[in-house]
Amino acid sequence: MNKFQLYTFMAVLGTGTLQTAFGQTQTLNARMEKMAENLEKKVVTWRRDFHQHPELGNREFQTAAKIAAHLQSLGMEVKTGVGKTGVVGLLKGGKPGPVIALRADMDGLPVTERVDLPFKSEARTEYNGQQTGIMHACGHDTHVAILMGAAEVLASVKNDLRGTVKFIFQPAEEGAPTGEEGGAYLMVKEGVLENPKVDAIFGLHINSQTEVGTIKYRPGATMAAVDSYAIKIKGKQTHGANPWSGVDPIVTSAQVVMGLQTIVSRNVNLTDNAAVVTVGALHGGIRQNIIPEEANMIGTIRTFSPEAQKLVHRRINEIATNIAESAGAQADVKIDVMYPVTYNDPKLTDQMVPSLEAVAGKNNVKITPAATGAEDFSFYQQKVPGFFYFLGGMTKGKKVEDAAPHHTPDFQIDEGGFVLGMKSLCRLTTDYMEQASKGIAVKELTASGK
Ligand SMILES: [Zn+2]
Numbered sequence: 357m358n359k360f361q362l363y364t365f366m367a368v369l370g371t372g373t374l375q376t377a378f379g380q381t382q383t384l385n386a387r388m389e390k391m392a393e394n395l396e397k398k399v400v401t402w403r404r405d406f407h408q409h410p411e412l413g414n415r416e417f418q419t420a421a422k423i424a425a426h427l428q429s430l431g432m433e434v435k436t437g438v439g440k441t442g443v444v445g446l447l448k449g450g451k452p453g454p455v456i457a458l459r460a461d462m463d464g465l466p467v468t469e470r471v472d473l474p475f476k477s478e479a480r481t482e483y484n485g486q487q488t489g490i491m492h493a494c495g496h497d498t499h500v501a502i503l504m505g506a507a508e509v510l511a512s513v514k515n516d517l518r519g520t521v522k523f524i525f526q527p528a529e530e531g532a533p534t535g536e537e538g539g540a541y542l543m544v545k546e547g548v549l550e551n552p553k554v555d556a557i558f559g560l561h562i563n564s565q566t567e568v569g570t571i572k573y574r575p576g577a578t579m580a581a582v583d584s585y586a587i588k589i590k591g592k593q594t595h596g597a598n599p600w601s602g603v604d605p606i607v608t609s610a611q612v613v614m615g616l617q618t619i620v621s622r623n624v625n626l627t628d629n630a631a632v633v634t635v636g637a638l639h640g641g642i643r644q645n646i647i648p649e650e651a652n653m654i655g656t657i658r659t660f661s662p663e664a665q666k667l668v669h670r671r672i673n674e675i676a677t678n679i680a681e682s683a684g685a686q687a688d689v690k691i692d693v694m695y696p697v698t699y700n701d702p703k704l705t706d707q708m709v710p711s712l713e714a715v716a717g718k719n720n721v722k723i724t725p726a727a728t729g730a731e732d733f734s735f736y737q738q739k740v741p742g743f744f745y746f747l748g749g750m751t752k753g754k755k756v757e758d759a760a761p762h763h764t765p766d767f768q769i770d771e772g773g774f775v776l777g778m779k780s781l782c783r784l785t786t787d788y789m790e791q792a793s794k795g796i797a798v799k800e801l802t803a804s805g806k
């Protein structure tokens with residue numbers, strides 16, 4: 357809009373500063389949307405390149421180099437090697453205001469791709485002693501490409517931005533290799549939310565079973581906290597023909613497995629939230645006529661509140677220890693706390709949903725049930741208010757049961773949702789800045805760590 361058009365526009369609306377501000381905002385939004393549409397091809401090309409060359413967590417060297425080069429080409433201040441391979445770009449707007457962080461994760465998975473695509477991954481590696489393919493089987497390639505696109509859009513309207521944008525490209529969301537630190541946890545530990553201090557953070561996850569054009573979100577607890585546990589049952593080894601002269605850790609383990617089933621069914625208040633306790637592996641013994649010395653089990657825990665998490669941990673300990681004791685055995689219980697609950701600050705969510713509706717259309721923004729999967733975006737949300745949402749990546753009209761889930765060899769994403777991904781991230785950023793400049797709510801927001 358040139359000056360003359362702007363004046364005409366104001367004349368239609370009536371004059372005054374409010375209309376001027378409104379007019380400029382409209383122009384900014386329109387410019388960003390147009391730019392996002394123009395960038396679609398470029399973003400698809402980037403995505404295909406990342407898809408064809410996936411890298412595992414903490415090993416995203418080529419991915420990070422390409423991202424850093426792009427952010428530098430946009431004139432940003434760029435830091436590399438944050439939290440191992442993470443890349444952080446800083447875009448300072450022309451006007452003062454809050455600092456918004458936008459985050460994308462970069463890692464692929466040890467999955468061998470089965471989808472027949474021209475940009476199919478042929479990458480292979482050894483993982484935990486096994487030969488495997490590497491695949492972007494969770495769609496993090498799309499997150500990187502979309503955020504690179506959003507960075508280009510926001511850089512193009514830099515002078516009109518009322519604040520600063522911090523672009524966080526994060527390694528190892530799926531977990532660091534054994535013995536290494538990584539992911540959001542490490543980036544936060546290395547100060548990614550400081551200097552300048554982040555006021556709010558936004559992130560999205562593509563979804564292979566949600567139609568292109570749709571955005572889903574949930575206020576409050578959105579994805580589960582995840583912990584893992586290991587239980588060692590120590591008995592007394594004996595001949596399989598004379599069980600009375602030993603203590604059988606296999607029978608004791610079987611009782612512990614059944615006992616663990618009562619935690620969710622009998623102890624957790626399921627009217628508040630769901631919870632899961634899964635036994636993922638159970639090993640003991642070597643031969644049919646030997647009762648072994650010990651048996652070992654490992655499993656995963658999913659909860660949606662600190663209270664439920666504490667309760668489940670306590671009950672696992674009590675059940676394993678006391679069942680073992682009743683059998684004359686002994687239980688060693690180890691629980692590793694992994695990712696916190698992905699918690700969308702309810703006030704921030706309320707404040708930002710209209711921005712999603714503005715770019716996707718009101719009917720295309722839907723509330724989703726909480727998911728028992730986990731997401732390390734939660735580590736940022738422990739420190740600052742954050743909002744995490746899901747972007748449709750399934751071809752329109754396809755049946756959900758025909759769309760392969762994440763982490764599988766047939767996982768596939770329809771690229772038609774990328775423009776909406778860019779638009780939504782950009783709009784959340786500029787709307788938050790606008791609201792902050794009008795003094796709305798920002799200070800009342802709280803981080804989920806409380
Ligand atoms: Zn995943």
Ligand SMILES: [Zn+2]
Nearest residue numbers: 494496529561
């Ligand atoms: Zn993921």
